[in-house]
Amino acid sequence: MASLSFLVTRWQRCLLVLVLGLLLPAAALAAQPADQLLHNGRIYTLNPDQPWADTIAMAGDTIVYVGDYAGARPHLVDATRQTDLDGKFVLPGFIDTHMHIGETIPYVFAAALGPGMSPEQLVAAIAEHAAAYPEQNPVIGTGFLGAAFGDLGPTAAELDRAVPDRPAMIFDEGFHSAWINSKAMEMVGLTADSPDPVPGVHYYKRYPDGTPTGWLIEGAAFAWVSEKLGVTTAASLEAGADQFLGTLSALGITAAFEAGMIEGGEETLALFDRLVAEGRLPLRVVGSLYVNTAAKLASAPTDLARLQQRFHSEFFDLRTLKISLDGTVEAQTAFMLEPYRKPEGHLAQPLVPAADAKAAIARAAGDNIDVHLHALGDGAVRLGLDAVEAARLAHPETRSRFTLCHVQIVNPADVPRFGALDVVAQSTPTWFVYDDIAQEFLGEERLQQHYPLRSIAAGGARITLGSDYPASWIGLDGLNPLFNIEMGMTRRPAGDPDFKPQPLASEIITLEQAIRGYTLDAAWQLGLEDQIGSLQVGKQADLVVLSDNLFEMAPHAIHTARVLTTIVDGKTVYSAE
Numbered sequence: 078m079a080s081l082s083f084l085v086t087r088w089q090r091c092l093l094v095l096v097l098g099l100l101l102p103a104a105a106l107a108a109q110p111a112d113q114l115l116h117n118g119r120i121y122t123l124n125p126d127q128p129w130a131d132t133i134a135m136a137g138d139t140i141v142y143v144g145d146y147a148g149a150r151p152h153l154v155d156a157t158r159q160t161d162l163d164g165k166f167v168l169p170g171f172i173d174t175h176m177h178i179g180e181t182i183p184y185v186f187a188a189a190l191g192p193g194m195s196p197e198q199l200v201a202a203i204a205e206h207a208a209a210y211p212e213q214n215p216v217i218g219t220g221f222l223g224a225a226f227g228d229l230g231p232t233a234a235e236l237d238r239a240v241p242d243r244p245a246m247i248f249d250e251g252f253h254s255a256w257i258n259s260k261a262m263e264m265v266g267l268t269a270d271s272p273d274p275v276p277g278v279h280y281y282k283r284y285p286d287g288t289p290t291g292w293l294i295e296g297a298a299f300a301w302v303s304e305k306l307g308v309t310t311a312a313s314l315e316a317g318a319d320q321f322l323g324t325l326s327a328l329g330i331t332a333a334f335e336a337g338m339i340e341g342g343e344e345t346l347a348l349f350d351r352l353v354a355e356g357r358l359p360l361r362v363v364g365s366l367y368v369n370t371a372a373k374l375a376s377a378p379t380d381l382a383r384l385q386q387r388f389h390s391e392f393f394d395l396r397t398l399k400i401s402l403d404g405t406v407e408a409q410t411a412f413m414l415e416p417y418r419k420p421e422g423h424l425a426q427p428l429v430p431a432a433d434a435k436a437a438i439a440r441a442a443g444d445n446i447d448v449h450l451h452a453l454g455d456g457a458v459r460l461g462l463d464a465v466e467a468a469r470l471a472h473p474e475t476r477s478r479f480t481l482c483h484v485q486i487v488n489p490a491d492v493p494r495f496g497a498l499d500v501v502a503q504s505t506p507t508w509f510v511y512d513d514i515a516q517e518f519l520g521e522e523r524l525q526q527h528y529p530l531r532s533i534a535a536g537g538a539r540i541t542l543g544s545d546y547p548a549s550w551i552g553l554d555g556l557n558p559l560f561n562i563e564m565g566m567t568r569r570p571a572g573d574p575d576f577k578p579q580p581l582a583s584e585i586i587t588l589e590q591a592i593r594g595y596t597l598d599a600a601w602q603l604g605l606e607d608q609i610g611s612l613q614v615g616k617q618a619d620l621v622v623l624s625d626n627l628f629e630m631a632p633h634a635i636h637t638a639r640v641l642t643t644i645v646d647g648k649t650v651y652s653a654e
Contacts, residue, residue, distance in 0.1 A: 118162030170331025185317030188218030233291030337367025496537030
């Protein structure tokens with residue numbers, strides 16, 4: 078079945094799976110000899126008609142049997158490789174529903190910072206990194222927290238202390254702002270006379286005399302700087318690709334939604350092209366066109382159509398429109414219904430004009446294009462839901478699937494609208510720790526409206542989980558599905574049951590919901606539920622073997638389980654042995 082995916086559309090594939098399922102009786106499928114068979118395991122299938130099994134058989138890239146060992150005997154031939162799982166736990170492969178592979182690969186060898194670092198610690202860490210990588214020009218890093226520097230934010234003068242001799246560019250923990258030094262400002266020609274790309278939305282932090290401080294807020298303010306400095310190059314992409322992709326396999330990630338590449342552009346896309354052609358992409362990637370300005374939104378239909386024609390294969394299919402409606406609370410660019418408490422009276426605006434966003438989403442619905450909306454503040458969430466509602470009214474027969482990602486603050490009135498409008502709520506549980514910054518900037522009442530996933534699910538909506546990597550508050554652990562599953566269930570740091578939980582405690586999700594959010598519901602978000610997401614006969618052989626049965630572990634210990642084997646398309650892409 079996988080060999081046909083290069084020739085037919087996603088919807089044709091779904092129809093083909095359905096037709097073959099009707100034409101081929103189970104006995105015919107069962108007659109297929111198995112290349113490999115895993116048995117004596119605890120296999121959680123996500124198939125409601127057969128939730129548990131102990132044996133699974135694969136022929137090439139396809140699952141041909143799920144059940145008990147006795148029933149698998151017709152599949153066995155002399156060449157069948159049999160593996161005794163010795164009671165190990167098996168799941169469908171993890172599907173990360175929001176990450177930035179193309180944004181991570183160039184930064185594998187960047188300075189790894191953390192949002193808990195003080196300005197002094199950040200400067201020291203960047204200086205140490207610059208000394209260790211004398212050939213890196215510009216010096217790059219990721220992970221600082223702008224709020225750590227106070228109201229003015231980080232300045233070029235402070236970064237000059239770490240890197241005085243060459244340009245440096247450091248991205249914050251959410252990739253919604255960047256910090257550059259004086260050499261970088263000089264090289265790109267950023268001065269007091271440089272106009273803000275979108276005043277008040279994408280802009281340069283300035284001193285009273287108008288001189289940029291070195292802190293660049295939102296993508297349109299820093300993307301051009303990154304391009305001029307040459308932050309992303311073909312060499313940096315190649316250097317980081319194998320290492321990062323291997324990390325994904327080691328974490329059991331077999332598919333992902335690529336939530337957009339702010340940096341890199343054609344070079345990054347060309348890398349994906351090569352990886353697919355060379356068989357080096359060890360996971361399925363559904364890609365998107367990333368839009369965060371009105372100018373990009375205007376050209377999005379033409380740009381996306383061009384990309385869809387160029388990148389349309391089983392392992393890299395670029396077919397989703399991704400629109401950033403707002404930024405982040407810590408960068409003070411999250412779009413809220415009411416002003417911030419600090420800075421007093423501050424009210425961020427959407428990153429793209431609301432009317433333009435609604436028109437683009439309606440057009441996408443008319444063209445049956447899936448839409449993924451960055452909506453972090455309650456104002457952005459409402460804008461996104463309003464836009465989907467208008468799109469569904471204009472195009473009631475649309476096959477588009479709509480996702481609101483992050484959903485950090487949701488006004489209670491909007492919670493039931495996710496289910497009513499069939500909108501996926503996507504989020505990142507490793508962010509679900511007590512948020513002192515949100516409490517300071519937004520106040521206690523809105524802190525109580527953080528990440529209401531359980532209530533959204535109770536209203537009939539799908540909830541899906543992902544890492545948003547490299548936007549991580551806890552480094553590489555933020556990429557790990559097991560950390561996200563645990564923290565979605567506890568709303569506390571992994572392994573710390575005594576830590577003050579993120580409000581509201583009533584919004585914790587169950588283990589079953591968390592697993593679905595990384596498997597079957599995740600596959601639905603990506604439009605791949607007929608191919609992956611559950612372990613059923615006829616689906617692609619994507620699965621992960623874990624050291625421990627998650628259903629037998631205390632919630633705060635789930636992150637300690639280890640990935641032993643990752644299989645994609647019937648091939649082992651990672652083995653702990």
